[in-house]
Amino acid sequence: MSTNTHHQIALTLVPGVGSILIRQLISYCGSADDVFRSPFARLIKIPGIGDVTARAILKQTVLSEAEQVVKRLEKLGASAVFYTDKAYPNRLKTLYDAPALLYFQGAGNLNAQRTIGLVGTRQATDYGRRITAEIIEAVSAYEVNVISGLAYGIDIAAHRASLSNGLPTIGVMASGLDIIYPNIHQKTAQEMLVLGGLLTESAPGTKPDAHLFPARNRIIAGLSDAVVVVEAAAKGGALITAEYANNYHREVFAVPGQLNQTFSAGCNKLIRENKAQIYINPKDIIEALNWDQPASPTGEHRLSKNDSLPLPVDITDEESQLIALLRQSADLHIDDLSWKTQIPMGRLASLLLNLEFRGFVRSLPGKKYAVVYV
Known part of the structure; x- marks a missing residue:
């Protein structure tokens, strides 16, 4: 396993550091490697990282614990999957309390x-x-x-x-x-x-x-x-x-x-x-769950030529942003739309309902949405 994976595991072993703080550390430092290379003065400025946590990271005693975890994983033929990895479950990525690291x-x-x-x-x-x-x-x-x-x-x-x-x-x-x-x-x-x-x-x-x-x-x-x-x-x-x-x-x-x-x-x-x-x-x-509906061989919707026509002038910027995102995917969960657009959930639901009434999008089972294709 890579050095970065070793450090990702070590982050989960730091006392008082949970998934939310791990994301905060990665956001400010760039990678798990960089977290353990950061000086105290930098760590202490990160929101949520107090004096005790910063010193616990700098002690780096968790690195030896992480090394033992890596050895056990290798013996099992298992892997550690960090939230930034491609293999991490997409369904969990937008959940506020999802684990930062999974073992599979x-x-x-x-x-x-x-x-x-x-x-x-x-x-x-x-x-x-x-x-x-x-x-x-x-x-x-x-x-x-x-x-x-x-x-x-x-x-x-x-x-x-x-x-x-x-x-x-x-x-x-x-x-x-x-x-x-x-x-x-x-x-x-x-x-x-x-x-x-x-x-x-x-x-x-x-x-x-x-x-x-x-x-x-x-x-x-x-x-x-x-x-x-x-x-x-x-x-x-x-x-x-x-x-x-x-x-x-x-x-x-x-x-x-x-x-x-x-x-x-x-x-x-x-x-x-x-x-x-x-x-x-x-x-x-x-x-x-709409499983009885036929899917294209690629799993993607096919756009009609009408789909590329200009949108009506009364479409707002937010509505246009939503339609553009949905055109790029077969469908998107409402959590993904909120995360990608940073539109609050209450307002997002209202916008999607309006677009659905006007025939631009359709709601799918499982809180997913897609553009209407003709």
């Missing part, structure tokens, strides 16, 4: 065109496992990456059903890559490496701890175009994942269950509170 083991693609997250209780019923298998079998025709958490119950059912259908599946872990939890899922985890893989923000050697599981859930939500909660109690990790998915403007589905059943309570609650669409059959998901 496997042959899978973290930027697959289509993804779906399946989560639920660790005490899955036969009904829950059957629905999980039904969903995965139905979406297997669309070359989908299946995301889950490698836990007991619905998670492992999703991974195993994916393997049975020849789908790549990624397990997002609350531990280091070298500590499979629960250990009984070792064999499945190994099988997942062939097409998919294992992903975590925790360095090798990190044991699963209670506070790491909610953090893991945000990655599952962020990586997924849609999250399906199959079975869940009134409280628990699956509902946390659904909450993150809603915050990230992802589609959320919940499988309804029998009244007064413990592991139907969470799903029914999500549906009742309008935090999830009701799942009836796989067609609901496929249509909501």
Whole structure:
């Protein structure tokens, strides 16, 4: 691994430095290498970097720790993926709380065109496992990456059903890559490496701890175009994942269950509170995500000659900017549009709605937008 990767790992090991501060340091210094070469006087001027943090960076004791991490990664055949790397998941790049660094083991693609997250209780019923298998079998025709958490119950059912259908599946872990939890899922985890893989923000050697599981859930939500909660109690990790998915403007589905059943309570609650669409059959998901629509061989929209005509004079500069951006891509998520244009989310939503009413853009499932082609 490169010296810069070594320093990127070291940054995540500095006490008190999280993903937001890492981005701040890189923004001011240019690279992880430059952060560790910067003098105290420069570090102390960076917003959010106080005296204690600056001195911790200058001590550079984390460099030897990072060296041990690199050795463990090499032994595993795994990689460290920094947020500036091409391989870093695009779906996470615009999320304010996304990890600055991820550890990945496997042959899978973290930027697959289509993804779906399946989560639920660790005490899955036969009904829950059957629905999980039904969903995965139905979406297997669309070359989908299946995301889950490698836990007991619905998670492992999703991974195993994916393997049975020849789908790549990624397990997002609350531990280091070298500590499979629960250990009984070792064999499945190994099988997942062939097409998919294992992903975590925790360095090798990190044991699963209670506070790491909610953090893991945000990655599952962020990586997924849609999250399906199959079975869940009134409280628990699956509902946390659904909450993150809603915050990230992802589609959320919940499988309804029998009244007064413990592991139907969470799903029914999500549906009742309008935090999830009701799942009836796989067609609901496929249509909501527009997977049933034909795509061009290149995955890009073809522009008509009308598309190059001058825009009406009453189009504002902001609206013109949005149309120009959408012309460059097949579609863009509203978070990407906000990030690229720096237009506040509330105003952006209003502009897009106006453009949609006027026939210039169309909204797609999953909070995405595209220009209207004729």
